[in-house]
Amino acid sequence: xxxxxxxxxxxxxxxxxxxxxxxxxxxxxxxxxxxxxxxxxxxxxxxxxxxxxxxxxxxxxxxxxxxxxxxxxxxxxxxxxxxxxxxxxxxxxxxxxxxxxxxxxxxxxxxxxxxxxxxxxxxxxxxxxxxxxxxxxxxxxxxxxxxxxxxxxxxxxxxxxxxxxxxxxxxxxxxxxxxxxxxxxxxxxxxxxxxxxxxxxxxxxxxxxxxxxxxxxxxxxxxxxxxxxxxxxxxxxxxxxxxxxxxxxxxxxxxxxxxxxxxxxxxxxxxxxxxxxxxxxxxxxxxxxxxxxxxxxxxxxxxxxxxxxxxxxxxxxxxxxxxxxxxxxxxxxxxxxxxxxxxxxxxxxxxxxxxxxxxxxxxxxxxxxxxxxxxxxxxxxxxxxxxxxxxxxxxxxxxxxxxxxxxxxxxxxxxxxxxxxxxxxxxxxxxxxxxxxxxxxxxxxxxxxxxxxxxxxxxxxxxxxxxxxxxxxxxxxxxxxxxxxxxxxxxxxxxxxxxxxxxxxxx
Amino acid sequence: xxxxxxxxxxxxxxxxxxxxxxxxxxxxxxxxxxxxxxxxxxxxxxxxxxxxxxxxxxxxxxxxxxxxxxxxxxxxxxxxxxxxxxxxxxxxxxxxxxxxxxxxxxxxxxxxxxxxxxxxxxxxxxxxxxxxxxxxxxxxxxxxxxxxxxxxxxxxxxxxxxxxxxxxxxxxxxxxxxxxxxxxxxxxxxxxxxxxxxxxxxxxxxxxxxxxxxxxxxxxxxxxxxxxxxxxxxxxxxxxxxxxxxxxxxxx
Numbered sequence: 001x002x003x004x005x006x007x008x009x010x011x012x013x014x015x016x017x018x019x020x021x022x023x024x025x026x027x028x029x030x031x032x033x034x035x036x037x038x039x040x041x042x043x044x045x046x047x048x049x050x051x052x053x054x055x056x057x058x059x060x061x062x063x064x065x066x067x068x069x070x071x072x073x074x075x076x077x078x079x080x081x082x083x084x085x086x087x088x089x090x091x092x093x094x095x096x097x098x099x100x101x102x103x104x105x106x107x108x109x110x111x112x113x114x115x116x117x118x119x120x121x122x123x124x125x126x127x128x129x130x131x132x133x134x135x136x137x138x139x140x141x142x143x144x145x146x147x148x149x150x151x152x153x154x155x156x157x158x159x160x161x162x163x164x165x166x167x168x169x170x171x172x173x174x175x176x177x178x179x180x181x182x183x184x185x186x187x188x189x190x191x192x193x194x195x196x197x198x199x200x201x202x203x204x205x206x207x208x209x210x211x212x213x214x215x216x217x218x219x220x221x222x223x224x225x226x227x228x229x230x231x232x233x234x235x236x237x238x239x240x241x242x243x244x245x246x247x248x249x250x251x252x253x254x255x256x257x258x259x260x261x262x263x264x265x266x267x268x269x270x271x272x273x274x275x276x277x278x279x280x281x282x283x284x285x286x287x288x289x290x291x292x293x294x295x296x297x298x299x300x301x302x303x304x305x306x307x308x309x310x311x312x313x314x315x316x317x318x319x320x321x322x323x324x325x326x327x328x329x330x331x332x333x334x335x336x337x338x339x340x341x342x343x344x345x346x347x348x349x350x351x352x353x354x355x356x357x358x359x360x361x362x363x364x365x366x367x368x369x370x371x372x373x374x375x376x377x378x379x380x381x382x383x384x385x386x387x388x389x390x391x392x393x394x395x396x397x398x399x400x401x402x403x404x405x406x407x408x409x410x411x412x413x414x415x416x417x418x419x420x421x422x423x424x425x426x427x428x429x430x431x432x433x434x435x436x437x438x439x440x441x442x443x444x445x446x447x448x449x450x451x452x453x454x455x456x457x458x459x460x461x462x463x464x465x466x467x468x469x470x471x472x473x474x475x476x477x478x479x480x481x482x483x484x485x486x487x488x489x490x491x492x493x494x495x496x497x498x499x500x501x502x503x504x505x506x507x
Numbered sequence: 508x509x510x511x512x513x514x515x516x517x518x519x520x521x522x523x524x525x526x527x528x529x530x531x532x533x534x535x536x537x538x539x540x541x542x543x544x545x546x547x548x549x550x551x552x553x554x555x556x557x558x559x560x561x562x563x564x565x566x567x568x569x570x571x572x573x574x575x576x577x578x579x580x581x582x583x584x585x586x587x588x589x590x591x592x593x594x595x596x597x598x599x600x601x602x603x604x605x606x607x608x609x610x611x612x613x614x615x616x617x618x619x620x621x622x623x624x625x626x627x628x629x630x631x632x633x634x635x636x637x638x639x640x641x642x643x644x645x646x647x648x649x650x651x652x653x654x655x656x657x658x659x660x661x662x663x664x665x666x667x668x669x670x671x672x673x674x675x676x677x678x679x680x681x682x683x684x685x686x687x688x689x690x691x692x693x694x695x696x697x698x699x700x701x702x703x704x705x706x707x708x709x710x711x712x713x714x715x716x717x718x719x720x721x722x723x724x725x726x727x728x729x730x731x732x733x734x735x736x737x738x739x740x741x742x743x744x745x746x747x748x749x750x751x752x753x754x755x756x757x758x759x
Contacts, residue, residue: 287642287643287645287646288641288642288643289604289607289641289642289643290641294620294624295610295613295620295621295623295624295627296610296620297620298614299614299617300614300615300616300617302614303610303611303613303614303615304614304615306611306614307600307603307611310602310603310607311600311602311603314602314643315602374598374599374600374601375598375599375600376598377562377564377592377594377598378592378598378599378612378615378656378659379615380563380564381562381563381564381587381590381591381592382587382612382615382616383584383585383587383588383615383616383617384584384615385584447601448601
């Protein structure tokens with residue numbers, strides 16, 4: 001018997017990845033497979049209609065496009081790259097810090113370098129596949145309307161994914177070597193959040209400062225940028241040209257992506273195991289809290305709320321996981337600041353942004369408070385009714401959301417009290433809806449598994465996202481005085497009823 | 508009006524619970540007040556399922572559970588008020604210190620703060636947690652975590668303490684501290700029910716021992732009574748236990 005070959009290891013890695021992915025979609029229940037397939041099919045078909053309305057009109061763009069078009073395509077590619085980079089950094093950090101099969105691998109006679117080479121490759125492929133899945137409807141529409149040359153866009157997505165994976169491995173290892181395993185865990189999460197959000201936020205900030213709008217496309221198309229970018233012959237536009245079907249550009253872009261990924265695998269796979277061992281060996285001990293004398297008088301409900309707030313405050317993952325959501329509040333904050341002393345009608349644009357962000361934040365916090373209960377037996381054996389516990393936890397979540405968003409609403413009230421009222425109502429309803437969805441789909445998990453919360457139920461994840469979007473639209477339309485708010489409001493209620501109907505408690 | 512305490516700390520009648528097969532099958536069990544009761548049985552015998560139902564963590568399919576005369580199914584809140592549960596896997600909050608954890612538990616059980624703090628300080632001292640009382644639990648060893656969980660179970664001064672394999676994974680020193688604290692509770696009038704696979708612990712600590720197999724109580728009594736039932740004379744509890752379980756397996 002020989003030591004494991006690359007093929008054997010790759011087969012093992014992909015089998016685990018496939019089962020993990022399928023289990024994530026079906027929540028480990030075989031009978032859900034058909035429903036999942038039906039939902040995916042409906043989603044894919046729906047996304048093709050969305051793609052048709054968004055990019056259908058651009059299918060005729062030729063490879064010899066002007067600078068304005070090249071800027072927009074490059075901007076979209078950079079946006080995708082920053083998001084893929086963020087996702088890949090998450091994966092690399094997880095591979096470092098999840099002990100899982102590390103003991104088995106390192107105690108086996110297999111060459112560990114080979115194992116980690118396959119693992120880095122698998123992370124890259126996972127990143128690329130996710131990007132391909134999301135981009136596919138748009139590319140398919142372009143192929144259908146514009147011809148076969150648009151197939152090259154798939155190649156660019158793969159190249160961008162490979163580059164993002166390679167750089168994320170390099171960046172995480174660099175962090176590891178610079179600041180050590182203990183600090184890297186949090187730092188890598190924060191860097192991933194910032195990398196994922198910086199590009200789009202940067203463009204939004206530029207758009208707000210120059211045109212007073214949140215649309216980053218406004219800036220990409222503006223005279224403030226287009227006249228100053230390099231000429232159309234510049235190498236910087238090769239990825240955009242590759243998207244448009246230029247075969248030479250495509251070959252170069254794919255080559256660079258493959259080269260960077262191969263370099264990352266060769267360079268870092270040898271020491272990946274050492275870093276993983278160092279990460280697994282770190283201890284969290286030694287955090288001393290300020291000594292406080294005297295127990296405080298609280299009711300059981302108060303004790304639960306205070307416990308939740310203390311744990312949320314001390315949760316390192318929460319800080320990094322919600323950082324991206326909070327970063328997205330920077331442009332609205334900037335827009336609010338600009339609104340003072342100028343035309344306050346712009347403020348209405350912020351209502352849906354705040355409502356959407358509140359729903360997303362509440363979903364994360366609710367998972368931590370409800371599903372991520374580290375001492376479920378203790379709470380369940382306490383002499384208080386179960387409904388009482390759930391209410392206290394929901395109050396803790398909604399209270400936290402109110403604390404985060406109150407300054408925005410207060411600032412908004414100075415510019416437009418009506419919009420502030422709509423925003424406040426939307427924030428509370430959106431946060432309550434996300435919390436209810438997490439309650440209906442609650443599972444028993446450890447708090448430290450927060451990053452994998454989406455994997456416990458895809459239905460809950462989508463319901464939470466669509467509910468936040470629907471409430472954001474409702475609040476935005478209501479603030480603008482449109483009667484269509486009633487329709488989006490009904491859609492939001494429909495999502496909630498649907499989620500309740502398929503939730504494990506009632507299914 | 509002050510009612511006298513009933514003689515039975517726990518009375519289980521015709522209790523059953525079924526998962527894919529019967530886990531607890533028509534079980535009758537009575538634990539006296541002020542008793543240290545050891546519950547033994549092979550893996551999958553139904554010990555943990557039984558105790559989880561008593562603690563209010565699982566709902567029985569049939570039967571009744573009475574804790575100090577309180578119907579635990581009709582009035583679970585009152586039953587929980589006088590009961591504590593400690594599982595084999597200590598479930599505590601990594602980001603809280605032992606002191607904060609005990610304050611939280613005291614809040615859940617609505618214990619008067621000054622009294623709760625006095626008890627917490629006593630428990631922290633008895634269990635040797637003093638140097639770590641204000642340190643977050645995230646870096647604690649299994650033994651330390653188990654001691655924090657035990658302190659949490661005792662801080663509200665329960666009348667009935669239920670422990671499921673509390674000594675698993677503890678070093679000799681920690682196990683001794685836990686055993687001493689439990690023994691003291693019984694001496695002070697408390698009732699303890701404990702499952703364990705360490706038969707020597709049951710032999711030395713339990714006033715009475717119940718042997719459960721296939722979800723049913725197959726034998727119960729003092730060690731001498733069990734030996735007599737198994738026909739094993741002066742043998743160890745291990746020999747007695749194995750003989751009783753083998754007899755049950757053959758009968759089944």
